[in-house]
Amino acid sequence: xxxxxxDYGTETLxxxxxxxxxxxxxxxxxxxxxxxxxxGGKGFRPGLCIASCKAFGGKLKxxxxxxxxxxxxxxxxxxxxxxxxxxxxxRKKPTMHEATSRAIAINVGDMFNALSLSPLWRNRxxxxxxxxxxxxxxxxxxxxxxxxxxALELGWRKDNRCDLTETDYLRMILKKTCWYTCIHPIRIxxxxxxxxxxxxxxxxxxxxxxxxxxxxxxxxxxxxxEESAYGKEIGGDIMEGKRTLMLIHLLLHCSASERRFxxxxxxxxxxxxxxxxxxxxxELMHDYGSITYAKTTSKYLAGAALKEFYSHFSxxxxxxxxxxxxxxxxxxxxxxx
Amino acid sequence: xxxxxxDYGTETLxxxxxxxxxxxxxxxxxxxxxxxxxxGGKGFRPGLCIASCKAFGGKLKxxxxxxxxxxxxxxxxxxxxxxxxxxxxxRKKPTMHEATSRAIAINVGDMFNALSLSPLWRNRxxxxxxxxxxxxxxxxxxxxxxxxxxALELGWRKDNRCDLTETDYLRMILKKTCWYTCIHPIRIxxxxxxxxxxxxxxxxxxxxxxxxxxxxxxxxxxxxxEESAYGKEIGGDIMEGKRTLMLIHLLLHCSASERRFxxxxxxxxxxxxxxxxxxxxxELMHDYGSITYAKTTSKYLAGAALKEFYSHFSxxxxxxxxxxxxxxxxxxxxxxx
Numbered sequence: 001x002x003x004x005x006x007d008y009g010t011e012t013l014x015x016x017x018x019x020x021x022x023x024x025x026x027x028x029x030x031x032x033x034x035x036x037x038x039x040g041g042k043g044f045r046p047g048l049c050i051a052s053c054k055a056f057g058g059k060l061k062x063x064x065x066x067x068x069x070x071x072x073x074x075x076x077x078x079x080x081x082x083x084x085x086x087x088x089x090x091r092k093k094p095t096m097h098e099a100t101s102r103a104i105a106i107n108v109g110d111m112f113n114a115l116s117l118s119p120l121w122r123n124r125x126x127x128x129x130x131x132x133x134x135x136x137x138x139x140x141x142x143x144x145x146x147x148x149x150x151a152l153e154l155g156w157r158k159d160n161r162c163d164l165t166e167t168d169y170l171r172m173i174l175k176k177t178c179w180y181t182c183i184h185p186i187r188i189x190x191x192x193x194x195x196x197x198x199x200x201x202x203x204x205x206x207x208x209x210x211x212x213x214x215x216x217x218x219x220x221x222x223x224x225x226e227e228s229a230y231g232k233e234i235g236g237d238i239m240e241g242k243r244t245l246m247l248i249h250l251l252l253h254c255s256a257s258e259r260r261f262x263x264x265x266x267x268x269x270x271x272x273x274x275x276x277x278x279x280x281x282x283e284l285m286h287d288y289g290s291i292t293y294a295k296t297t298s299k300y301l302a303g304a305a306l307k308e309f310y311s312h313f314s315x316x317x318x319x320x321x322x323x324x325x326x327x328x329x330x331x332x333x334x335x336x337x
Numbered sequence: 338x339x340x341x342x343x344d345y346g347t348e349t350l351x352x353x354x355x356x357x358x359x360x361x362x363x364x365x366x367x368x369x370x371x372x373x374x375x376x377g378g379k380g381f382r383p384g385l386c387i388a389s390c391k392a393f394g395g396k397l398k399x400x401x402x403x404x405x406x407x408x409x410x411x412x413x414x415x416x417x418x419x420x421x422x423x424x425x426x427x428r429k430k431p432t433m434h435e436a437t438s439r440a441i442a443i444n445v446g447d448m449f450n451a452l453s454l455s456p457l458w459r460n461r462x463x464x465x466x467x468x469x470x471x472x473x474x475x476x477x478x479x480x481x482x483x484x485x486x487x488a489l490e491l492g493w494r495k496d497n498r499c500d501l502t503e504t505d506y507l508r509m510i511l512k513k514t515c516w517y518t519c520i521h522p523i524r525i526x527x528x529x530x531x532x533x534x535x536x537x538x539x540x541x542x543x544x545x546x547x548x549x550x551x552x553x554x555x556x557x558x559x560x561x562x563e564e565s566a567y568g569k570e571i572g573g574d575i576m577e578g579k580r581t582l583m584l585i586h587l588l589l590h591c592s593a594s595e596r597r598f599x600x601x602x603x604x605x606x607x608x609x610x611x612x613x614x615x616x617x618x619x620e621l622m623h624d625y626g627s628i629t630y631a632k633t634t635s636k637y638l639a640g641a642a643l644k645e646f647y648s649h650f651s652x653x654x655x656x657x658x659x660x661x662x663x664x665x666x667x668x669x670x671x672x673x674x
Contacts, residue, residue, distance in 0.1 A: 028495065029488035080447060084440035102420035103491045106443060107484055110417060113450060121474075129466070137458075145450040146445055151366035160363065185392045267505040 001327040004320070006066070008050045009043025011060065014070035015076075019118050033094060033107045033115070034170040036075045039091040044214070045070040045185045048328075053191025055313060056198065056320035065119035065126060066135055066188050072119070073139070073180070074114035077146060079105055082155060085240045086270045103140050113143075131196050135188055138200070142184040149176025162263045164248050166297075170212060172243070176213030202312050209305035213332045216298035220291060223282060238278040241266045245297060247291040250281070258284060302332035338664040341657070345387045345404070346380025346556045348397065352405035353412075356455050369445045370452070375411045381432045381551070382407040385522035385665075389540075391658035392650060393530025402463060402524050403458035403472055409456070410476070410517070413449035414483060417443055421491060424608045450480075465622040468533050472525055475537070486513025493580050501585050503634075504512060507549060509580070515548030539649050546642035549635040552671045553635035556581040557628060560619060575615040578603045582634060586627040587618070595621060639669035 046067035053063035081097040083086075083105050089095060097105035120139060123132035127173045152172045156164065175218065186207050187200035222237045237244055251259055262284075265277050285291050308327045314324055383404035417422075420442050426432060434442035450651045457476060460469035477611040489509045493501065521535065523544050558638035564608035574581055588596055599621075602614050622628050642674045643666045653659055 025485060025488045025492060029494035071388075080443055084443055101491070101495050102487070103437075104495065105423055107491060107520060109486045110446075110450070111481070111488075113447070113483040114477060114484065119478055121477075140454050144448070146446040147451065148362060148366060150444045151362045151441070151448075154438065154444060155362060155365035156451060157477055158438050158441065 001239060001325060001332060004281055004324045005043055005047045005328075006053070007266070008047045008060075009041070010045040011050075011064065012043055012067050012071045013037055015119070016072055019068060019072070019115055028104050029111060031073075032100065032104070033112060035099075036078055036090065037071065038085075039093060040327055041071075041091070042148045043071065043073070043145075043331055045074055045181055048182060048185035048325070049189040051128045051321040051324050052188075052203075053193040055316055055319055055325060056190045057317075058189075058193030062126060063189055063192050065122045067185075067191065068119040069116045070137060070180075070185055070188070072112055072116035073143065076109045076116065077180070079109035079112065084133060084150070084241070085107075087236060087240065100160035119286060131191065134191060134196065136187050138184050138191070141261065142180045144149075145179040147171065149179075152176070153243060156243050157266075160241075160263065160266050162251050162259065162266070164243055164251070164261025167247065169176045169243065169248050170244050172214045173209055173212055177215040181214060182211035183207030206225060206308035206312060209301045209308060210329060210332070213305060215297045216245050216294050217332060217335060218299070219246065220294050223285065223291060227333070235275075235278050236265055237279050239273055239275070240270060241273075245294045246290040247281075247284045249293050250285050250288050252283060253288045253290070261285070299333055299335075305329050306333065338661060338668060340386070340653045341661045342380055342384045342665075345384045345397075346378070348387075348401065348663035349380055349383040349404050349408050350374055352401055352456070353409055356405065356452055357411070365437065365441050366445060366448060369441070370412075370449060372436075373415055373427065373434060374408065376430060378408075378411070378428070379410065382411055382518055382522045385519060386526040387661070388661050389523045389526025390530040391526075392656055392662060393535065394653075395526075395529045395530030400526055402459045403529065403557045404522075405456040406476060406526070407454045407517075407522055409449055409453035410480065413446045413453065414517070416446035416449065418487075420446075421487070422579070424573060424577065424585045424607055426573070429438050436516040440591075451639060452500075463498050466528060468528065471528060471533065475525050475528075479517045482512045482516040486510065486516075489513070490580060493653065494578050494603075497578075497586050497600065497603050498580070499596065499603070501580055501588070503582065503585060506580065506585050507584050510549055510552045511545055514552040514673055519548035520544030531664060542646035543642055543649060546645060547669070548668060550642060553582055553631050553638070556583065556670060557631050558634070560622065560628060572612075572615050572619055575618050576610055576612070577607060578610075582631045583622050583627040584618075586630050587625050589624050590625045590627070591621060636670055636672075642666050643670065649658060 004147045016037050017034060021030060023030060049067045049070055050060055050063045054060060079096050082090055083097045083102055087095050088098055093099075095105075096108060120132070120136055123135055125134070127135070139152065149172055153176060156172075183204055184207070190198045190203060193201055219237060219242070223235060226274075238247070251262060254262070261277075262281055265273060265281065306326070309326060309329055313322055313325065353374050354371060358367060360367060386404045386407055387397055387400045391397060415427065416433050419427055420434045420439055425433050425435055431446060432434075432442075433445060446555070453476075456654060457473055459470070460472055463469070464472070486509055490513060493509075520541055521544070523540045527535045527540060528537055556579070560572060575584070584599075588599060591599070598614075601616055602618065646663060646666055648657055650662065
């Protein structure tokens with residue numbers, strides 16, 4: 001599974017480079033565009049898109065431009081997300097705004113967004129007008145949902161919301177993560193592979209369950225993973241006040257005085273927060289079983305994804321790519337932290 | 338002239354509202370989208386686009402979606418620009434990031450960018466596939482040039498460049514301002530009005546001269562205008578370290594010790610700069626004739642725009658819209674500060 005993901009990732013990375021013009025201004029714009037992609041992400045989105053295309057009978061090259069657009073948009077999101085979250089590290093290196101300036105990073109993200117239209121444009125020659133237009137609308141919906149999810153999360157932080165429920169959380173990550181990480185990559189891949197004959201809404205539940213499991217596992221790893229293995233500052237999410245499932249679970253189960261303490265911590269501007277207090281919150285998450293709860297929830301979600309996968313993929317011929325998609329889900333179910 | 342600009346602006350504003358969905362999340366996303374447009378901009382870009390369309394024989398309604406997209410993008414730029422420049426006021430009110438948070442403002446700008454694709458999409462029904470695709474590419478080029486210009490300006494500030502020439506400046510505003518404010522609005526309008534029969538490159542020099550004159554006058558007004566008339570903090574550009582023609586002229590003509598003083602001022606982070614020192618720099622600009630020089634330059638540029646206008650519009654039938662375009666340029670030549 002990891003090899004296939006890496007192969008599709010490499011293919012996509014080469015594609016991204018081909019869409020980044022070698023021109024001035026280089027130092028504070030074009031030269032920075034390849035920075036995040038070159039740091040080596042998982043390539044999850046292009047992997048899902050390409051595999052879904054191939055599982056439905058398409059070829060890698062038919063999904064390539066769409067995969068490239070998805071990964072370019074992902075990198076644009078990451079750059080803006082890091083500014084918005086005031087994050088210090090991304091994949092073991094300083095975030096773009098830390099290495100340059102906030103202003104420059106915002107502008108680089110804007111350029112990445114604009115450039116991501118180029119591979120979509122190239123889809124016309126590859127897939128014809130009709131299918132390429134459908135994919136274009138998929139992408140516009142993807143961007144819209146992501147911005148809505150981001151707005152929810154940022155609004156919660158701004159208002160220091162400490163009364164959120166699991167339902168709020170799941171709705172937020174549906175918007176912020178699932179659409180762009182799983183639902184649309186699978187939809188787009190299946191549309192291409194089937195030459196437009198699938199009903200893309202059939203994949204929404206699969207992508208939702210998969211994306212939610214993925215996001216929760218990602219958030220758990222931020223708390224308990226090894227810095228060296230994961231490449232993000234440990235507990236960075238707590239320092240940033242991110243409303244994770246663990247934080248929401250903790251707030252729902254801790255004592256009133258503990259809740260006051262957490263609320264006080266979250267009220268302070270990000271950069272003034274105290275690391276020792278963040279560690280106390282992490283300990284509380286352990287004590288109240290919030291991390292175990294999140295791990296379990298993510299595995300249930302991955303299980304639900306597997307059921308959905310069988311519903312919509314089992315009629316397809318066996319193929320390496322179909323097995324690859326299944327193995328991603330199985331990996332999430334069996335994952336050991 | 339002002340009435341026509343206002344009429345086209347009102348038409349465009351209604352169009353923008355129609356493309357902003359009334360849905361959740363409202364408080365930190367959709368509700369904020371109409372904030373900047375409702376503050377009442379000049380509507381310069383839609384005005385140019387619609388008038389150029391009509392001067393070439395088209396109808397207002399044919400240019401409407403393009404004008405709306407241009408103004409939506411303009412507002413997206415403004416929101417991100419204000420964050421990047423750390424500006425406090427926009428059209429007499431706190432900037433969006435001051436009123437909400439930096440993170441929320443960045444996200445709202447991203448959403449505005451994404452939504453601006455919607456009116457462009459509607460162009461297909463209105464203008465047909467071929468012309469709407471040409472306009473789409475015009476818009477992508479517009480975004481790209483603007484981001485390049487922005488990167489130049491932000492890079493200059495980051496590196497505290499104090500050795501810039503007028504040529505550097507003009508190249509920067511060609512990219513940052515002229516393409517999106519004048520060149521593309523005129524090109525797009527003429528393409529629509531002529532049903533694709535004009536050569537859009539014919540309008541590049543007109544749009545460049547016009548846009549440069551416009552930008553320089555805008556920058557001069559930032560320094561010498563009345564706060565109440567202009568709605569931006571007076572001298573805000575100096576506080577922000579913006580490389581205006583006046584600052585570049587001053588740096589080229591002042592004494593070595595004055596240059597050291599200015600360079601020292603610009604080296605300090607924006608929010609730590611001293612207003613009294615900014616006022617000293619403003620006085621130096623007056624003393625060295627930098628402001629007079631900029632005013633004169635902008636009028637020369639407007640004169641060059643007029644010549645270009647006659648070259649490419651005089652063969653057209655007389656019309657209110659042709660006269661409107663001419664009067665905008667004449668206004669810039671005769672403008673009294």
